[in-house]
Amino acid sequence: MAQPPSSPAEHISDEHDKDRRDFMVLTAGTMAGVGAACVAYPLIQSMNPAADVLAMASTEADLSQMKEGQSLTIVWRGKPVFIRRRTQKEIEEARVVPMSDLKDPQTDQDRVKQSIFGGKDMPEYLVMIGICTHLGCVPLGQKPTDPHGDYDGWFCPCHGSQYDSSGRIRKGPAPKNLEIPPYQFTAADKVKIG
């Protein structure tokens, strides 16, 4: 459509036209990109958990009925949470394990919380997310009749991961200890998860 430049003035104005065109294309293109991002953001964000899902984020558990050696499973954010009132034997077993024996080194003290209620030392309750850190199965060990593995804890039937009495991985393909969720005691025998 453009005629070949026939004079220096026309030649310069063609150059200016090209610069102007480049500028227009660049700015319009950038605005279009910004516009596209503005459209995409709310749509993608809408797929994140909705307000009511987020509100279901805390679960309370009443531990007053638990006897020593008993385990309780509750649901938190759609996941199983293992709560165990451990025996002295289980606690001592967990305490004496050297860190070099552990694939994911963590002391038992780091995995249990001491309640501010009741006595100054309450390592009786172990609170963990009951999902194997390998591929996500729920390990066995909550019931007395369940297999507990060789370390007096939990045994995952899917690929044979074994956790000890502190929920730490001792044998098998799982890479990490059973996850400890955020929780706190709201009374000597009540706990709020999340």
Place this chain on the structure above:
Amino acid sequence: MAHGERVDFKNPVINWIDVRLPIFTMMQKEYGTFPTPKNFNYLWSFGGIAMFMLTAMIVTGVFLAMYYTPSTDHAFDSVERIMRDVNWGWMIRYIHMNGASMFFIAVYIHIFRGIYYGSYKNPRELLWILGVTILLLMMATAFMGYVLPWGQMSFWGATVITNLFSAIPLVGDKVVTWLWGGFSVDNATLNRFFALHYLLPFVIFAVVGLHVAALHVSGSNNPTGIDPKGPQDTIPFNPYYTIKDAFALTLFIILYALVVFYAPNMLGDPDNYIPANPMVTPAHIVPEWYFLPFYAMLRSFVWDIHIPFTHIVLISSKLGGVILMFGSIALLFVMPWLDRSPVRSAVFRPIYKKLFWVLVLACVTLGYIGGKPPEQPYVLVGQIATVVYFAFFLIALPLLPKYEKTLPLPKSISESVLKKG
């Protein structure tokens, strides 16, 4: 598909794809260099606007469908959850809800443009028929979509409109039961309406593809109705009409945004915020504004036509209304054969031009009447407007070629453009 000469692209990736599937060559030909009449006015931007609206409706619809539950127990609550709890849910819902209205605004303007400028005439008859098909699909989609929130208007609108099919002689009741999947509008109906509401927009998408393909065979019409005679009458679609359509679309979106953010419930019925109650009928059952003209036509037929001297009803008033309502759209299909004038554009048809505005007035009047209760004087006005609508198509169009003295046509598009300047 045309297998013309293919020119290599500079970008090696684009070229690699284009050699194997010439989509870039096709885009270049159909939307880049495509010779388009240079005298388009802004009425020609509404086809592109409609395409944008279809995309917007599908995108927002898919995200809504991630949270909507199509069962009578949960539908209403799931919509309220979207409005209150889902991140940006209120915005996506309002965009979708008002998008239906904006889509119909764009499509109605697009259709009236076609009627005014004779875009339905040879060789664009099939283009026009595909367009009317799209309109029908849109109406079905919008009707079913309105049922989904399961409010009072959703339920009762569905009940009234599905009950119309009982007017079909002999098999009417069976057809209605089949549509409902039960003995009234209930869970089965809601669930299937959701399935079909999700499906039809993709059918619309396919028919739009055919519609645009047909357009690219004949090329676009233009305000003079005269065919382009050479490159002096046309300009390449890009950049002239890409930028013009982008500007028109921007103004349209500003209007759309004003509604969505400042008056999102202006076009809706407050009764639809009441959960559906099959035991209680609202005092005024009214469809959404884009269906009002058809609703008025439906209610304008108030007589039972008997076989003379007997009580046997040949055509019940219900059936008559249904025939009028569907007939008003069926007439659109055959417009190319009702209007035989060799002159396309109303610009050069002084009588047709006036009658066009009479038709517009009739449609607007019918829309107004459709929103009113079926009492006098509204019923009479609606009946007159219905007669005017049908007279335009059945009487005026066929007779005009014989009696209308058309104005002399300009020799070319170029000439008409230059004369104005």
